[in-house]
Structures are given as structure tokens and as C-alpha cells.
Amino acid sequence: MSSYLIDESNSERLRTRNTWLNPLTEQALSGITFDSGMKCIDLGCGIGDMTCLLARKVMHSGSATGVDINSEFIRVAKKHAQSKSINNVYFTRCDVHNVAAADESFDFVFCRTVLMHLTRPLSVLHEMRRLAKVGGIVFVQEHDLASWYCKSFDKKCNKLFEYYCRLFNPYMGRSLVGLFKKAKFEDPEVQVQCHIVYRCEGDPTKAASKQAHLLNLEAMKSAILAKGYATISEIETVRRCWERFGERDSDIAIGPTMSVWARK
Numbered sequence: 001m002s003s004y005l006i007d008e009s010n011s012e013r014l015r016t017r018n019t020w021l022n023p024l025t026e027q028a029l030s031g032i033t034f035d036s037g038m039k040c041i042d043l044g045c046g047i048g049d050m051t052c053l054l055a056r057k058v059m060h061s062g063s064a065t066g067v068d069i070n071s072e073f074i075r076v077a078k079k080h081a082q083s084k085s086i087n088n089v090y091f092t093r094c095d096v097h098n099v100a101a102a103d104e105s106f107d108f109v110f111c112r113t114v115l116m117h118l119t120r121p122l123s124v125l126h127e128m129r130r131l132a133k134v135g136g137i138v139f140v141q142e143h144d145l146a147s148w149y150c151k152s153f154d155k156k157c158n159k160l161f162e163y164y165c166r167l168f169n170p171y172m173g174r175s176l177v178g179l180f181k182k183a184k185f186e187d188p189e190v191q192v193q194c195h196i197v198y199r200c201e202g203d204p205t206k207a208a209s210k211q212a213h214l215l216n217l218e219a220m221k222s223a224i225l226a227k228g229y230a231t232i233s234e235i236e237t238v239r240r241c242w243e244r245f246g247e248r249d250s251d252i253a254i255g256p257t258m259s260v261w262a263r264k
């Protein structure tokens with residue numbers, strides 16, 4: 001069962017978010033050597049951007065498989081891969097807790113911003129370990145939402161981060177090393193990157209960062225209301241504040257994201 005609380009009916013949300021997140025992930029992956037022929041899997045692949053990136057890294061003799069519980073994302077991901085003529089990529093619908101693949105099938109097992117949404121992240125890490133070949137790499141990237149904050153013209157902008165923290169695991173980033181240890185990975189590597197929303201106007205990547213926060217708020221609205229964390233008018237106030245974010249030169253929002261990986 002998924003405990004996923006985001007309304008993903010607008011796949012533009014992930015596309016917009018990926019505009020700023022993909023470069024951070026690519027940077028985090030740059031320390032890892034990908035050989036042609038490697039087999040990769042992306043758990044909770046969403047619209048498949050990272051699955052396609054992995055497929056490119058391992059060339060035609062290798063492959064990348066993306067799995068996600070959301071069949072619409074699987075459809076979008078397949079279409080996207082076809083449009084880019086990426087032929088060594090496969091997408092299939094399944095739950096990350098129980099992936100339909102044999103033990104030790106993959107050289108690289110990847111998961112990005114999924115664990116913070118789940119109530120049993122350790123069971124997913126065990127599943128990742130099961131899927132990895134001996135000597136293969138397990139790689140997880142997660143936000144540390146409790147460290148996200150902004151300084152802006154209106155303190156209410158920070159309400160958005162409070163909503164993130166109430167709906168998702170706010171400490172997932174900093175918890176990753178401990179989870180890797182519990183899953184019996186001996187010497188995990190750690191990297192921290194920072195996402196900054198600052199001087200957004202006129203720069204497409206930075207403008208996408210701000211737009212992604214607005215789309216997140218929209219996609220979280222039903223869950224915020226259902227859980228009674230805010231009224232519709234309070235959410236509307238936060239949305240208006242974020243629309244004005246960046247009007248002042250000193251407006252800045254900062255969000256750390258952690259990457260942890262280890263060999264099996």
C-alpha cells in the first residue's frame with residue numbers, strides 16, 4: 001500500500017521540479033563510474049527522467065528499468081523515452097516494496113525522493129539491497145525538508161515548508177546514513193547539495209524552482225485540507241505570498257538534499 005499524499009494529476013509538477021533537481025542529481029552521480037553494459041533500476045521513477053539518464057550512461061549494451069506505482073507516470077515515461085529514441089529503457093508498474101525482479105539482478109539500484117513519502121523506508125532499502133548484485137551500487141537521494149527555509153518579504157512563505165514537513169518525513173535526508181547502516185551497508189558515501197531559490201526572474205531554471213513550489217502547494221492542497229493542517233484561505237494566502245516571492249532582491253529560499261550510496 002502506498003502512503004503517497006501528493007495529487008499527481010498534473011504531471012507538469014514533476015517536469016517543472018526536475019528542471020532544478022536533475023542537475024543536482026547529475027552532479028551527485030558524477031562521482032560514480034558507469035560502464036557500458038551495466039543494468040540499472042530506478043525505484044519510484046515518476047516520469048522517468050532519471051531512468052533515461054541512466055540508460056544513456058550505460059549505453060546500448062546496458063539497460064535501465066523504471067518502476068512506479070502510478071500507471072499514468074509509466075505511460076508518460078514510455079512515451080518520453082520513445083520520443084527521444086532511447087531503446088534500452090523499460091518501464092513497468094509496481095510497488096517499490098516488492099519489485100518483480102530476481103535477487104541480484106542489477107549493477108546500479110537508484111531511488112530519488114520516494115522514501116520521504118513512505119512509512120517503511122527501511123523495507124525499501126532492504127529491497128534495494130536484494131536487487132543489487134554483489135559489488136553493485138545502491139544510491140538514494142532525498143531532501144532534508146526540516147532544513148528548508150526562506151527569508152522573504154513575508155514570513156508566511158515559510159508555511160509552505162511547514163506543510164512539507166507535516167505531510168512528508170522531514171528528516172529523510174539526514175536519516176539516510178542510518179538507514180544504510182541498518183540495511184547492512186558498511187561504508188556509505190554522503191554528499192549534500194543545496195537548492196536555492198534566489199533572483200528567480202529571467203532565469204528559466206531559477207524560475208522553475210519557484211514555480212515548482214507553487215505546483216507542490218497545489219498538489220498537496222487536498223491532503224493539507226483532509227488532515228486539517230490549514231484552511232483553504234490560509235493555503236490561498238501562502239500561494240499569494242509565493243507568487244510574489246523574489247520581488248525583493250533579498251528574497252532567498254534554501255533547501256538541502258542528501259545523496260547516499262554504497263556497494264553491496
Ligand SMILES: C[S@@+](CC[C@H](N)C(=O)[O-])C[C@H]1O[C@@H](n2cnc3c(N)ncnc32)[C@H](O)[C@@H]1O
Nearest residue numbers: 002004044045046068069070094095096112114
Ligand atoms: C516525488 S516523486 C519522485 C519521482 C522520481 N523518482 C523523480 O525523482 O523524478 C515520487 C514517486 O514515487 C512514486 N511512488 C510512491 N509510492 C510508491 C510505491 N509504493 N511504489 C512505487 N512507486 C511509488 C510516486 O508515484 C511518484 O512517482
